[in-house]
Amino acid sequence: MFTQLDQTQENEIEELGLLGKPSPMPVINVPPQVESEYIKPQKEEVLEPFYKFFRDGKSAEDTSDSEDVSEEISMEEEEDKKVSVEYYEPKQGDFVVGVVVSGNEYKLDVNIGADLLGTMLTKEVLPLYEKELDNLLCDFEKNPEEFLMKGKMGIVRNEEALSGGPVAGQPVVEHGTVLFAEVLGRTLSGRPLISTRRLFRRLAWHRVRQIKQLNEPIEVKITEWNTGGLLTRIEGLRAFLPKIELVNRVNNFTELKQNVGRRIFVQITRISEDTNDLILSEKEAWNAKHLKEGTLLEGTVRKIFPYGAQIRIGESNRSGLLHISNITRGEFALVNDVLAIDEKVKVLVVKSMFPDKISLSTAVLESEPGLFLSNRERVFSEASEMAKKYRQKLPAVSTIRKLEHLSDALPFNVEENMYANWKWFKFERDNEPK
Template sequence: METAAENEAGTQETMADYSRELEASFRKIGEGEIISGTVISVNEEEVILDLNYFAQGIIKAEDMSNDPKFNILEEVKIGSVIEATVIKTDDGAGNIQLSCKEAKDILSWDILKQYLNDEKEISVKVSEVVNSGVIAYAEGIRGFIPASQLSLSYVEDLEPWMNRQLTVKVITVDEEKKKLVLSAKAVEKQKAETEINHKISMLVPGTVLEGTVESLMPYGAFIALADGLSGLVHISQISSKRIKKPSEVLAVGDKVKVKVLGTNDHKISLSIKAVEEDSRPDEMEEKEAAEYSSNEEIGTSLGDLFKKLKL
């Protein structure tokens, strides 16, 4: 049985709900205003919204999105909250006519600008192939992805990219010119840089590696290493001899052994000179070898062996 306290609480809650509904029913909605509502019905022709108002909101299918691939039944769900612009306060049937497209034209550019500032990655689907690139919609706005921004590798044939889902970054937003440019290449580049930086961080200073001279500069030589890595041997670390330019002792394509000196700022510092110095015997070893060579007589006869035996 319900107690008096529970009954009182229920009555207060009902009164509060009624008060909110009454207040909402008296608020004024004007044309051009952006309002939000909850989807209560959706079919191929329209979406019906509960606006917490005495009238319902109606969005025609053609006013939902600028994207020609937009599917109202797949992308609009009951219970979803939608923002839309008021087109008419009375569509002739007592409903408020709304447009999602107009609201997105106002709100989406601000969202896209924020994506640009945050360098946020977003998912889009290629909907059209055009000259020198493809089209994909982001936040309901038509965006262009140039062929040069589709991948790190060169893209010649655009047709295979049709309907492909891509992760992109916003690289240009110009609301005044209605210009939106997206890039999948920027995402790939960042991913590749992260992988390379991880590999560099795993290198231990002092490790000796093999590499190939890939280019020569006045200040040193760049060495191609395994796993797509590359490091610099400064001119002072190329040879124990003093040289004026790297080409005096190195040529592009030479195979060399290098020692890792450091990996600061994701850059690999290498030394050829250090490997050469490590491979030389030290002064004590050279001295002992010299003494042994000058003082010891090395014989192979049986007599020489018996001379050194103490019986």
């Protein structure tokens, strides 16, 4: 039995060897191996070789060296605690104040109190574009009357500052120039990207919204025209006046073009900063100026009806109704007996019973009942005084308006609230008088 078993095992070994594999030796009655469990050494055992440098039994040299190292470490920790530098963290949309420290014809390096200097492209230095700037620069020596008007803001013109241009390799502005800007974001290198132009445009739109909220007519100068209407500038922003909103109707492009250079009063009717829409109306402004109750107007009789007369106001295409009951306090039979076509008259705007209708009166201009029938010239000569008395009898209207709070109101009164990095700067005057 044992011999046959041995031969069988030998044959199997030979067959395995022919396959090119190692021939296993037969193992008989070998006890299984028990894997020894890995025991993680204790922390004390691992650090044992290093403890000798910190024990009392170490040499005097080792002691002095370790003390020096520990003193140096403690001093460095104290210095780290004492020196703690705080920087302004720029965020997109922040208004900042900065000082120009270097630059060239392409960009400026501006210190805004951040860890990295801010970058401003030279095209973003000027507050507004060239055409926008022309409508804001005020030359009081040459044409002050063009800028001293209600609702107009401007920048005093300085020919010396405007005559110089950028030179290749030289900064656009001098070092130390203080600039006010808005943070647009970050450059690829992580530096804050800022713009003075964006800040001024934000302020211009805010100013325009304030003008609209006051709902007062403002005077503008027409600078351009197109097939749809007229173009002008308000606070440097481009504004559009549709031809349908003109007081005088235009019949062709020639009449429309003739309005370029004119100064007219307009009111802002629609604003959209997102789409750069600023729409104006001359009709609304005209109504606010001329159709207020108690306003004295000059007009021309255009048509006569049994119930009154249609009066054309001034040189405009607007007209109002002079009702038969408002012509005079005297007695007469027909309107034709009192008024004639194309006759010039002075009338007073009175309260109308119908909305959007213009109601006129000559009876309130009479100092005596029936004076319009007997002495019309005297009525017209006393018209200003009688109009003043009429306005004095009107109920008092409070001049203090409750204005709605602007959603984007800016704290112009306190700079440190408006500019996010104001506390990182200290401004001092040079050569102050002692």
